[in-house]
Amino acid sequence: MYREQNIRSWTASLNNLWRMSITFLFAILGAFAPADDAAAELTARANHDRIKIDFFYHGSTVSISGISDPGADLIITMTSAEGHQALKKKGKVAGFLWMNVGDMKFEHVPNMYAVHSTRKIDDILSPGEMEKYVIGYPALGKHIEMTPALSGEERDRWFNEFVKFKEASKLYTTSAGKVTTAMENGKQKYYILTAWPYQAPPGDYIVTVYAVKDKTIVEKAEAKVRVEHAGVVKTLFDMAKNNAGLYGAISIIAALGAGFGVGLVFGKGGGAH
Amino acid sequence: MYLYLPVALTSINIIVPVGLGLVVGLLSGLFGVGGGFLMTPLLIMFGIPSTVAAATDSNQIVAASTSGTYAHWKVGNVDFKMGLYLLAGGFIGGLVGVQGIKVLNAMGNADFVIKMTYVLMLGIVGSYMLFESLMSMRKKKSEEVKADKESAMGKFLKSLPLQTHFEKSGVTHSLLVPVIFGGFVGILAAIMGVGGGFLMVPVMVYILRMPMHVVVGTSLFQILFNCIEVTFLQAYTNHTVDFILAVLLLLGSTVGAQVGAVFGRKLKGEQLKVILAVIVLAVTVKIVFDLTLTPSLLLGQSGGH
Numbered sequence: 001m002y003r004e005q006n007i008r009s010w011t012a013s014l015n016n017l018w019r020m021s022i023t024f025l026f027a028i029l030g031a032f033a034p035a036d037d038a039a040a041e042l043t044a045r046a047n048h049d050r051i052k053i054d055f056f057y058h059g060s061t062v063s064i065s066g067i068s069d070p071g072a073d074l075i076i077t078m079t080s081a082e083g084h085q086a087l088k089k090k091g092k093v094a095g096f097l098w099m100n101v102g103d104m105k106f107e108h109v110p111n112m113y114a115v116h117s118t119r120k121i122d123d124i125l126s127p128g129e130m131e132k133y134v135i136g137y138p139a140l141g142k143h144i145e146m147t148p149a150l151s152g153e154e155r156d157r158w159f160n161e162f163v164k165f166k167e168a169s170k171l172y173t174t175s176a177g178k179v180t181t182a183m184e185n186g187k188q189k190y191y192i193l194t195a196w197p198y199q200a201p202p203g204d205y206i207v208t209v210y211a212v213k214d215k216t217i218v219e220k221a222e223a224k225v226r227v228e229h230a231g232v233v234k235t236l237f238d239m240a241k242n243n244a245g246l247y248g249a250i251s252i253i254a255a256l257g258a259g260f261g262v263g264l265v266f267g268k269g270g271g272a273h
Numbered sequence: 274m275y276l277y278l279p280v281a282l283t284s285i286n287i288i289v290p291v292g293l294g295l296v297v298g299l300l301s302g303l304f305g306v307g308g309g310f311l312m313t314p315l316l317i318m319f320g321i322p323s324t325v326a327a328a329t330d331s332n333q334i335v336a337a338s339t340s341g342t343y344a345h346w347k348v349g350n351v352d353f354k355m356g357l358y359l360l361a362g363g364f365i366g367g368l369v370g371v372q373g374i375k376v377l378n379a380m381g382n383a384d385f386v387i388k389m390t391y392v393l394m395l396g397i398v399g400s401y402m403l404f405e406s407l408m409s410m411r412k413k414k415s416e417e418v419k420a421d422k423e424s425a426m427g428k429f430l431k432s433l434p435l436q437t438h439f440e441k442s443g444v445t446h447s448l449l450v451p452v453i454f455g456g457f458v459g460i461l462a463a464i465m466g467v468g469g470g471f472l473m474v475p476v477m478v479y480i481l482r483m484p485m486h487v488v489v490g491t492s493l494f495q496i497l498f499n500c501i502e503v504t505f506l507q508a509y510t511n512h513t514v515d516f517i518l519a520v521l522l523l524l525g526s527t528v529g530a531q532v533g534a535v536f537g538r539k540l541k542g543e544q545l546k547v548i549l550a551v552i553v554l555a556v557t558v559k560i561v562f563d564l565t566l567t568p569s570l571l572l573g574q575s576g577g578h
Contacts, residue, residue, distance in 0.1 A: 058275035058284040087572040093385055097564045100384040158572075167571040173565065198277070198284040229279070236279040240512050248508030251332050251516050252501055255523055259339025262527035266344065 001053050008249065043067050044221040051196060052230040059198035062225060063191065064207055070188040070210040073136055074126040074179050078114040078194070078225070080205050085109055087165065089158075093199075106162060107145040112171045112195040116192050120176040126215040133210065133217060137163055137174065170197035202227045280515035281325045287521055289319050294525025298337045301526065302344065302533020303540075304549045306487030307334040307496045310395070312522075313467070321518065328507035329515045329522070331500045334468060336523035337530045338497040340561075344534035345490030352487050356494040359455035359473065363488060363499060366459020372462055382505035390464055392560055397473050398555035405479070406546040423559055426480070442483040442491070454480055455495075470496050471553055478546070485542030489534075492552055571575035 010136045043066035051060050064076055091101035117124065121136045130139040141159040150158060154271050166172035179192045190209075192232045211219040229237050277284045292314055309330050316326035320495055345351050377386050392398035433447035454476045462469030477488040508514040537545060 053277055053279060056275065057277040067323045087574065090568055090571045090573065094297040097385075098566070098568055099388055100573070101562065123334070161571045163568050168570060199282075201282050213299070233277055236516055240280050240508070240514070240516070244512055247516070248505040248514065251508055251514050252335055252504050252520060254334035254516070255332055255519065256339050256501075256519075257528075258523050258527050259336040259341075260343060262336075262531060263340045263343030263347075266340075266528075266531040 037175070041067075042069065042072075042209060042211045042219040042221040043255060044207060044223045045049065046207050046223045046225050048196075049223070049225055051225060051227045053198075053202060053227065053233055055233060056233045057198060057233070060196040061193055062196045062207075063193045064209065064223070065189065065191045066221065067208060068181075068188050068190055068209075068211045068214070069270045070186070072188065072213050074181070074190050075115065075117040075119045075125065075134060075210040075212060076179055076192060077116075077208045077210075078112065078205055079110040079208075080133065080203055082108045083111050085111070085162075087162070104158060104162075105147040107139070107147070109144050109162075111203075112197075112205060113140065113166070114172070114180050114194065115174045117176050118179045118181060118190070118193065122173075124212050124215065125217070129212075129215065129217055169199050171199055196225075200227060202229055208229070275346040276517060276521070278321075278325075278515045278518045280513065281319055281321050281329075281518055283322075283366070285319065285321075285518070286519075288415075289383050290316075290518060290521035291525040294333060294522040294527075298340075298526030298535040299536075299554065300529075300549075301334075301337045301470075301493070302341045302530035302535075303489070303537045304470075304533075305341070305474055305492030306527075306543060306549070307500065308470070309334065309467040309470035309573040310471055311552070314559075316518075320541075321515075322513075324511060324513045325515050325518070328504070328511065328513035331468070331503040331507060332420070332514050332516075332519035333522035333526050334496060334500040335504055336499060336519075337526035338493045340527040341493040341530035342490065342533055344531055345486075348538070349441070350486050350490035352439055352483065352491045353465075353494065354376055355439045355442055355481070356491045358475035358494045359458075359477075360493075360498055361460070362452035362455025362457075363459035363469070363473075363495065364538050365457035365504075366461075367463045367499075369456070369500075370461075370463025373460065377464075388463060388564060390562070392557060393552050394461060394472060395557040395560070399550050399557055400470060401479075401550075403461045403550035403554065406543045406550060410543045410547070411474060422517075423475025427482070430480075439483075442481070442487050444482050444502060446481060451481065455499060462499075468496050468499055471549070474549070485545055486538070488509060489537060489545075502510055505517075512577070525534075 025186040044064060045066055047063040047065075048060065051062075062078075068074055084105060086103055086105050089102050089104045090098055090102040093099050095099065115121070115136060121130065125135065130136050131142060134140055134143045137159075142158065145160060146155060163172055171250070180188055181188050181190045183189075204224060207225060209221045209223075210217045224243075228234075236247075274287050275284045282543045293312060297312045297315075298523055300306060301308050309327070310414070312333075313323075313326045316330065317323050321329070342351060377443045430446060430450055433449055435448040436445055437448055438445045457474075458469045458472045458476060461472055473492050473495065474488055477492065478485060483491070504514060540548075
């Protein structure tokens with residue numbers, strides 16, 4: 001009995017020793033393994049995660065950088081949360097007068113939508129993947145809902161008008177080739193510097209980086225950018241919304257004061273006589 | 274230098290609003306118009322949302338018209354009595370006009386009516402003022418001589434009850450006349466979303482037969498009160514008054530109004546009318562072009578005309 005226990009204990013010790021030796025061996029081998037295998041995980045970082053809209057704000061720049069699998073193409077989207085937009089539609093009245101002829105509502109549309117990539121999206125991503133991840137204008141066009149409901153060419157036409165409207169206010173943009181990549185210590189580093197439009201209102205924006213191989217998205221990483229009012233802008237914005245009576249009264253008193261003040265200055269100078 | 278506008282949610286080069294304020298303030302001091310029919314479209318052109326442009330313009334007109342009224346009052350060119358009756362009429366007309374817009378919106382053709390009212394009123398007023406002023410300049414008749422010539426309209430107005438003398442303007446009218454015409458301008462102004470100075474000035478000149486210089490001061494006086502009311506209502510109900518934009522505009526417009534008032538006294542009444550008529554007609558032509566040329570964008574922000 002005692003001998004049997006000794007044998008079991010001895011066998012268990014041998015097994016432990018064997019496991020430890022194997023682990024140690026793999027650890028040694030791992031230390032000498034090529035570095036790029038360890039860098040496969042996609043990372044994304046925005047240089048500004050908070051953009052403050054202060055008195056002298058005229059937009060900003062945001063750079064996105066990170067590490068990706070070597071040889072992968074990259075697509076970077078910067079979007080706000082999806083919501084609805086109601087716009088006035090212009091049309092001809094009496095055959096020759098252009099005026100507002102009704103409303104058009106767009107559902108599931110982001111207020112801001114920017115797509116940047118290492119190469120033309122059509123060349124690096126399959127149509128199915130574009131639709132699945134809503135990447136590129138054609139995919140966004142299929143994703144949204146319009147009221148009144150339209151189909152075919154008419155739907156495409158009004159979606160194109162919608163994109164034109166958003167591009168005119170700098171909230172929608174696309175580019176190919178502006179995302180640059182470089183190999184460093186066996187790792188692929190990517191980088192893009194983009195102009196952040198002052199038209200983008202306060203809110204949370206999501207930066208999503210997609211790594212693409214063989215026309216398929218193999219990995220994605222996210223970063224956040226928060227845009228918020230600060231200082232005088234915040235005080236006035238909050239007052240206009242939450243204390244509208246006082247805000248209106250101050251606006252009127254300031255205007256009356258300025259009018260009288262300038263009147264007095266000119267009056268003393270003899271201008272009014 | 275750029276400043277961020279907290280309500281318009283956009284950034285603007287300060288030269289733009291100060292410069293616009295100066296130009297429109299100059300017109301205000303010269304002609305007694307608020308300049309809304311010029312300023313609001315210009316602000317929209319520079320990227321300000323239409324609802325914020327209209328509301329903030331009202332706020333800056335408060336400053337410009339205070340400055341202008343003060344300058345004209347100093348030289349005795351404001352008929353407060355006439356101004357108050359016009360204001361009373363304008364207030365009632367404004368209420369009627371706002372209800373009218375609600376009905377038109379419900380019927381779905383508000384935009385067509387507003388645009389057509391704009392073109393017709395500006396076109397008629399501009400053409401009439403230009404034609405009349407050029408004719409009287411050619412005949413070299415003074416305003417006083419013209420006032421003696423009694424038209425059928427003049428005779429009808431004289432026959433109305435409650436006749437009273439307006440000392441500052443040197444005219445006698447029934448109290449009903451400024452109230453009714455003030456009301457008429459109020460309705461149109463509410464429909465068009467403007468202060469109505471460019472309509473009120475011709476009413477005072479051609480119907481009430483007031484001298485041009487008193488017309489300018491009195492018009493500014495009643496515009497001041499209209500715009501105080503509109504500014505408060507817009508800030509309170511729609512949250513569309515941008516204080517920073519208003520300050521930038523009024524920096525220019527208050528000075529412009531003073532300069533305009535000084536220049537105005539150096540020009541003859543007929544010359545003032547010709548220049549105002551040309552500006553009104555130029556705006557009319559611009560609106561007609563906008564209506565007939567294919568717009569670059571077929572979608573626009575909700576809330577504007």
